[in-house]
Amino acid sequence: xxxxxxxxxxxxxxxxxxxxxxxxxxxxxxxxxxxxxxxxxxxxxxxxxxxxxxxxxxxxxxxxxxxxxxxxxxxxxxxxxxxxxxxxxxxxxxxxxxxxxxxxxxxxxxxxxxxxxxxxxxxxxxxxxxxxxxxxxxxxxxxxxxxxxxxxxxxxxxxxxxxxxxxxxxxxxxxxxxxxxxxxxxxxxxxxxxxxxxxxxxxxxxxxxxxxxxxxxxxxxxxxxxxxxxxxxxxxxxxxxxxxxxxxxxxxxxxxxxxxxxxxxxxxxxxxxxxxxxxxxxxxxxxxxxxxxxxxxxxxxxxxxxxxxxxxxxxxxxxxxxxxxxxxxxxxxxxxxxxxxxxxxxxxxxxxxxxxxxxxxxxxxxxxxxxxxxxxxxxxxxxxxxxxxxxxxxxxxxxxxxxxxxxxxxxxxxxxxxxxxxxxxxxxxxxxxxxxxxxxxxxxxxxxxxxxxxxxxxxxxxxxxxxxxxxxxxxxxxxxxxxxxxxxxxxx
Ligand code: AMP
Ligand code: MG
Numbered sequence: 001x002x003x004x005x006x007x008x009x010x011x012x013x014x015x016x017x018x019x020x021x022x023x024x025x026x027x028x029x030x031x032x033x034x035x036x037x038x039x040x041x042x043x044x045x046x047x048x049x050x051x052x053x054x055x056x057x058x059x060x061x062x063x064x065x066x067x068x069x070x071x072x073x074x075x076x077x078x079x080x081x082x083x084x085x086x087x088x089x090x091x092x093x094x095x096x097x098x099x100x101x102x103x104x105x106x107x108x109x110x111x112x113x114x115x116x117x118x119x120x121x122x123x124x125x126x127x128x129x130x131x132x133x134x135x136x137x138x139x140x141x142x143x144x145x146x147x148x149x150x151x152x153x154x155x156x157x158x159x160x161x162x163x164x165x166x167x168x169x170x171x172x173x174x175x176x177x178x179x180x181x182x183x184x185x186x187x188x189x190x191x192x193x194x195x196x197x198x199x200x201x202x203x204x205x206x207x208x209x210x211x212x213x214x215x216x217x218x219x220x221x222x223x224x225x226x227x228x229x230x231x232x233x234x235x236x237x238x239x240x241x242x243x244x245x246x247x248x249x250x251x252x253x254x255x256x257x258x259x260x261x262x263x264x265x266x267x268x269x270x271x272x273x274x275x276x277x278x279x280x281x282x283x284x285x286x287x288x289x290x291x292x293x294x295x296x297x298x299x300x301x302x303x304x305x306x307x308x309x310x311x312x313x314x315x316x317x318x319x320x321x322x323x324x325x326x327x328x329x330x331x332x333x334x335x336x337x338x339x340x341x342x343x344x345x346x347x348x349x350x351x352x353x354x355x356x357x358x359x360x361x362x363x364x365x366x367x368x369x370x371x372x373x374x375x376x377x378x379x380x381x382x383x384x385x386x387x388x389x390x391x392x393x394x395x396x397x398x399x400x401x402x403x404x405x406x407x408x409x410x411x412x413x414x415x416x417x418x419x420x421x422x423x424x425x426x427x428x429x430x431x432x433x434x435x436x437x438x439x440x441x442x443x444x445x446x447x448x449x450x451x452x453x454x455x456x457x458x459x460x461x462x463x464x465x466x467x468x469x470x471x472x473x474x475x476x477x478x479x480x481x482x483x484x485x486x487x488x489x490x491x492x
Contacts, residue, residue: 029118033162233260
């Protein structure tokens, strides 16, 4: 059984106390032999937690779900969601529990939750557990996103359970501790709205607004204000994904946050060869969640959020729909307002406003990269070298592309004479290191076999993505030729 532990870990639980209808109190299922695999010390310190304590047997017991911190009433959160476009009225935390909320050193309220902590009333057919590989993957990709400056949930720790989980084969089990601005999702609103209890939706709006978008609380129509704030946050998020080549892979409405953080690192991957049609998930046959489709899918998900808010936007449905539609229509412009300057910065054109010809310059390079299957991340670093006067690498990268010389000439003309300054600025936005799929796979395979060295090394590399460092050359290389298509999986 789980024991209560005196530990200043969870200070509060406004979600459970304000929105009890959406929270089912539930205890984690203890595991036989918990062992700390990776602790995120920087995040622990940010939260005001003592890393040494987290490494102690008492700390590991909490991170494994074998002890519950005093003052915490863990809950499974209820939510619904559209998965690949099909609506499920009841998903919820099938294998996760919200321990509570911590106020960090900067006064920000953060959720602390366990993932893989046993079956809950929402588990349906699932075993409530998670495997070491996918949980370390969530930590790796989340830390990479964080280091790239992209809003994301983060892993505080991954603990091995000492038990096995049955997937296609038997795998070592793990529990991940996830830290998030909150776990409120579009699916949380869908669940509340489907209950027919408008007062509950109103309370959820107020809770979400206070937590994430406080400027909305006193706006004339908070439901509309919240929609606008979430549209803005998610437009910005997806624009940032597009700028680093991130494919989320399972953009269901239950995996779309109200905070605007990236959540749920299941079948995600970074593209290597630039291709808007890139899909990695084994089940995404139609390419619904393909790289280039992400803006459209997010707009669709936000429309599902808007539907839940309509009764609180206006009593007259036509008026409500018109107001919500007006806000949703702003999504594209908001995305462009982040993506277009972001793309100019990637290209070294970050000299204030867009100039005539800039979109064509970007579009033409992407077109060449697409046609040639060129490595997205590497090309932008090569381009910075070209700004420094060394075009050898980019010409080698795009070998055989007759148009590259004329493109480079146009681009040189545009960036002007101070190539060194342009290149330095480019290197602060174009990562040298991303969690490349073949490296992630290699590291997780080693970890699953008991060797954490490669995961620790990759974590260090992707946590410091912008400065090229000696000895890390192989981390910047694309997958070896002939590696085959990379495939990722849900339900891990
Ligand atoms: P995901 O694909 O991770 O977003 O999960 C979708 C839904 O399936 C959520 O309700 C999860 O809680 C649930 N789920 C996924 N894996 C498991 C599992 N092993 N046991 C119980 N529930 C699960
Ligand atoms: Mg999910």
